[in-house]
Amino acid sequence: MDYLAVLIPLIIGLTNLQSISSEEVTILDTTQATSDLGWTASGTGWTELTNHDETDADLRTFQVCHIRSPHQNNWLKTNFINVTTTQRVYVEIKFTIRSCDGIRGVVSCKETFNLYYLESNHKNDRRSLRLNEDTYTKVDTIAADERFKPDTRVEANTETRMISPIRSRGLYIAFQDTGACMSIMHVRVYYKSCQETLRGLAIFPPTVSGPMMTSLVDVPGQCVPNSATMKNTKAPSLHCNGEGEWLVPTGSCSCNPGYEPNNQLTECNQCSVGRFKHEVGNVPCQPCPARSFNVNFASTMCMCISGYYRSPGDRPDAPCTRTPSKPSTLESSVNKTSVKLTWVEPRKSGGRTDITYSVTCERCDATYTLCSRCGEGADFIPGRTRLTKGSLLVRDLAPHTDYKFKVYSFNGVSGVSGLRPAFAEIRIRTNQAAPSAVQPVRVVMATSAEVLLQWSPPRYSSNPILDYQIQYSSIHGLFTNVTTKTTYKLSNLSPSTSYIVQVRARSKVGYGLYSRASAFRTKPVKSSTAHYVLTNPHGASVDIDGGNDNMVHDTTVKPSSNHNRLVVAVCVACSFLVITLCALLILCGRRNRYAKAVESDLEKYPGFINSSVDLLSTRTYVDPSTYEDPYNAVKEFAKEIDFKLVNIEQVIGRGEFGEVCKGTFFNKCVAIKTLKVGYNTQERSDFLGEASIMGQFDHPNVIRLEGVVTKSRPLMIITEFMENGSLDAFLRNQEGKIPSAQLTEMLLSIAQGMEYLSNMGYVHRDLAARNILVNSNLVCKVSDFGLSRVLEQLEEDDVAMYTTRGGMIPIRWTSPEAITMRTFSTSSDVWSFGIVMWEVMSFGERPYWEMSNQDVVQFVDSGYRLPPPCYCPRIIHSVMLECWKRDRTQRPNFSHLVTLLDRFLLEADCLTDTINNRPFRDQDDCIPEMLDLSSLGQWLEQMHMLKYKQTMMRHGCVTAEQIIRLTASGLAHMGFSDMNDVNTVLREADLLRQKIEEVGNVGVAV
Incomplete structure (x- = not known):
């Protein structure tokens, strides 16, 4: 019986193909063939026939049925199959098999066949012609679930097998028949892929699944138009699993300002007219706040209607507000030459709660028609401006005198409205009183x-x-x-x-x-000779040794010295008279200048200054940025110099704004800063602002402004000339030549300059040795006010602070709270002063050496502090550690630092107790000559272990003292997994310990 004749009619109509899933990408499908497939067969076992399916379409099939012949080994091989980018394919086979039961005269009958494959990188691979088990790799032996007999219905079988991993460009698939009567109806080769999808406002492209069933392919997404990834948020991604399914979403996209997401999170739509969105996020657009509007689509903010305003510090979603009305119920209570003013908050607050008050005082005649400003002796408690409560005490007024007080109300929009602030007025007359306060002692x-x-x-x-x-x-x-x-x-x-x-x-x-x-x-x-101290009003003192009958006498002084005593006394009296007169002249000039500067705070309110008010602030520093025109601030605080009187001799450097030159002014050596050609408006404002800041300072340890040139080009700032330049460069040139006592004197002068600035309510923000200048007498002066800002008093804190929203920060000199929160205060300047102390004691060494700024932030946050420099007095390093307290409220202030450093100089013995417990000598002795430990990387490189540098730095191991204390468990904790590396590091650390002990040094910075 010819069993092929039995198989052929039964094949027709048994196609019943399954639909291909959209996640299955087909590489080979025999149902699409219209002619011979051209597959290779070994022997004469396999026969290719054309049949018709139920739709009468051609169908190519392969049959084999030689069960009456022994030792069947019939192979059928496909052509080369290009698998593209996938590493895993599926082979789907639809077939029928004749049951071996009831067949007579059978020599060899099987109900299974074998599936093989061969990987290859090209089409005409000669190996594919060797159809045997040694060349091909077996996938599986495939058995039929449904077998037919001549008297039963033919049922087709469909089996699928996976081939992975595939490391070549393509493969060949082979079928081995060992004695079955069967027909291969359909062969399909495909791989699984994750479809293109849109999730969370991100588009993810089609992605081929991984080589294993458990593989997860991380696929980054692309944000849809008008959206982006928020700062500090992960970019969107999905994971494609082995079944072609998207799993494990991470990150997200957010709609840009002016756009909102739809409900399905598939696109960002622009805000409609009358709505806005001011920040990145997936919140919907919101209606314009009260008393505001917009007329455009995709608006990021709404404009205030006429008569309403927003403060620069208001959020875009805040309602628009108005200026307040005048204070209500202004009353006074006179007690001799003191008056207490009380008032109630304005009836109309303008919709704001940040209301403050300012008070002006005028001294008038009996008819209140002729008035002038109050005398400088009047004492306002707590102050004249920025009052938050409705009460004020004014003391030390003239007795039996008529006064007129005005109380102005302000809020956050008073400065941007351009309107004159509203005020309430009251008139009083003083009576009999006790004496006013005496002048300072x-x-x-x-x-x-x-x-x-x-x-x-x-x-x-x-x-x-x-x-x-x-x-x-x-x-x-x-x-x-x-x-x-x-x-x-x-x-x-x-x-x-x-x-x-x-x-x-x-x-x-x-x-x-x-x-x-x-x-x-x-x-x-000291000796029995009297010691005289003359003090001027600015705090500078002059010591004069001499005798005086009112002082303690030296028992060894002979009567013949009376003439010398008289001469010294006359000299002392004359000197005191001259100093007193000069001080009074300077004090009067400064008071007039401060009065004008504080009055300028109200120039931004039109017409307010013309009301002949007096608004002297208790603060002595005026921020030049409050001036609408920077030239007005320069005119107020700096002296204009005729450029013909300035002679530029040579260029000595370059600054932020232009060249820095050395020159002369009235035969006096000066430093000249010039504004570069082609400056913009902001650069001009910053340049003039620095001059306006310097012009307000008058202290022997703060750089002195001689004047400015603004009426000709180039613009110039003329300051006193500091012969020894910046402190860091000077110290590096003098390394090991200056004793600790003199270094401490330099620190004391810096602290005195900073004490003066902090008492004026002023923060420097960039205190570093590079910004300290040294003159020929080794006097240090604070300079470079480019990053400086005035301090503001925050209601919730007793410490004045300045908060910035951007700008560059000198990381190595900046306190942790100033880095993370951008909040600066006198306490943050104290932290910087501690770094300056370390720079001075290390003779200009770079703080934290070769660490990156990121590592510095991480180490300081974890509690790491700079070790003491070589031969640094212990007491000085203890002060540094006090300046580096994490809690800024526990750091000393500059007044306390001045007292401490002054005491150290008086008690000089404390400066001889150094870290190395021996007298000061050449700094080079601190570092053993037989070692080259200029950096941690250099030490590791000599052992060929530079790969561990970042690991050791992350764990804070950066000094020789830390290296010599390393243990095996400590290295394992750091990530040293190779015991050979551990033993090498411990051996080198032990050698380092021995060498350091030879020179008595345990503080070398690696």
Whole structure:
């Protein structure tokens, strides 16, 4: 019986093909063939026939049925199949098999066949012609679930097998028949792929699944138009699994400002008219806030209607507001020469809660028609401007005098509205009073046990002064004395002790107010020769050694020295007179300048200055950025110089704005900063702003401004010339040549300059050795105010701070809170001063050496602090650590630092106790000559282990002291997995320990 004749009619109509899933990409499908497939067969076992399916379409099939012949080994091989980019394919086979039951005369009958494959990179691979088990790789033996007999219905079988991983460009598939009666109806080769999809506002392209069933392919997505990935948010991605399914979404996209997502998160649509969205995100557009509107699509903010405004600090979604009305119910309570003003908040706040008040004072005649500003002696508590509460105490007014006070109300939009602020007015008259406060107490001369004090009488007193009460205190207690003169000598004082002194006057109506507290310090016990101290109003002192009958006498002085004493006394008196006159002239000039500067705070309100008000602020620094025109600020605080008087001699460097030159002005050597050609408006404002800042400072340890040139080109800033340049470069050139005591004096001068700036309510933000200048006398002066800002008092904090939204930050010198929160304060300047101390004691070494800025931030945040430099006094390094406290409220202020450094200089023994416990010598002795440890990387490189540098730095191991303490467990924790590497590092660390012990150094920075 010919079983092929039985198979052929049964094949027709048994196609029943399954539809291909959209996730299955077909590479080979025999149902699409219209002619011979051209497959290769071995022997004469396989026969290719054309049949018709149920739709009468051609169908190519292969049959084999030689069950009456022994030892059947019939092979059928496909042509080369290009698998493109996939590494895993599926082979789907549809076939029928005759059951072996009931067949007579069968020699060899099987109900299975074998599936093989061969990988190849090209079409005509000769190996594919060798159809045998050695050349091809077996996939599986395939058995039929449904077998037919001549008297039963033919059922087709469909089996699918996976081939993976495929490492070549293509493959051949082979079928082996070992004695079956069967027909291959359909062969399909395909791979699985994840479809292109749109999820979470991101488009993901079609992706071929991985080589294994468990593979997950990470596919990045692309944000749809008008969307982007938010800052600090992961980019969108999906994972394509082995079944061609999308899984594990991460990251996301967000619609840009002015656009909102649809409900399906497939696209970002623009906001309609009357709605807006001001930030990146997937929140819907919202209606314009109260009293605002827009007329455009995709708006990011709404404009305020006429008469309403937004403050620069308001969010775009905040409602528009108005300026407040005048304060309500202004009342006064007069007590002799003091008046207390109270008022109620405005009836109309303008829709805001940030209301502040400013008070002006005018002294008038009896008819209140002729008025002028109040005298400078009036004391406003808590101040004249930026008041948040409805009360104010004004003291030290003139008795029996008429005054007019105006209380102005402001809020956040007063500065942008251009409207004159509303005010309430009240008139009062003072009456009889006790004396006003005396002028500040001055120290005329001092020894270790006695101090001579002097003060001026009260400015106002309606009755004769009866006497003065002196109150002084120290750590030993509080003491009081009385005198009828304006001088008094304190006796029996302790040597090297700080005292605080105040004086008040008494008339028949009672005591007046105490003077401002003045501080002085007695001298240490020296020779019996008296020590005189002359102090000017700015705090600079001149020491004069000489004798005086009022001071402690040297028992060895002979009577013949009386003439010398008289000469010294006359010199002291003349010097004191000259210094006092100069100080009074300077003080008067500065007061007038500060009054004009504070008055300019109200120039932004049209017509306000013309009301003849007095608005002297308690702060002495005025931010030049508050001026609408930077030339007005320069005119207010700096002196204009005729460019013909300035002679430029040579270029000595380049600054932020242009060249820095050396020159002369009135035969005096000066430094000249010029503004480069082609500057823009912002550069001009910054250049003039720096001059306006410098013009407000007057301190021996702050760089002095000589004047500016603004009426000709180029624009110039002329300052005093500092012969030794920047402090860091000077120290590097003098390495090992300056003793610790002199370095401490330099630190003291820097601290005094910063104390002056902080007392003015001013933050530097860029305090570093490179921004400290040194003159020929080794006097250090603070300079470079390019990053400086005025401090603002925050209501929720007792410490004044400045907050910035951007700009570059000197990471190595900046405190942690200033880096992370962009919040600057005097405390952050103290942190920077600690870094400057380290720079000075290390002779200009780079802080944190070769660490990257990112590593510096990470190490400092984890608690790492700079180790002491070589031969640094222990007490100095302890002060550095105090400056580097994480909690800024626990850091010392500059006044305390000045006191500490001054005490260290008086007690010089504490500066000899160095980290190395031996006297100061050449700095080169700190580093062993037999070692080359200029960097951690260099130490590792000599062992061929540079790959561990980042690991050790991340764990804070950057000094020789830390390296010599390494252990095997510590290295394992760092990530050292190779025991050979661990043993090598421990061996080199032990050698390093021995070498360091030879020179007594345990503080070398690697």
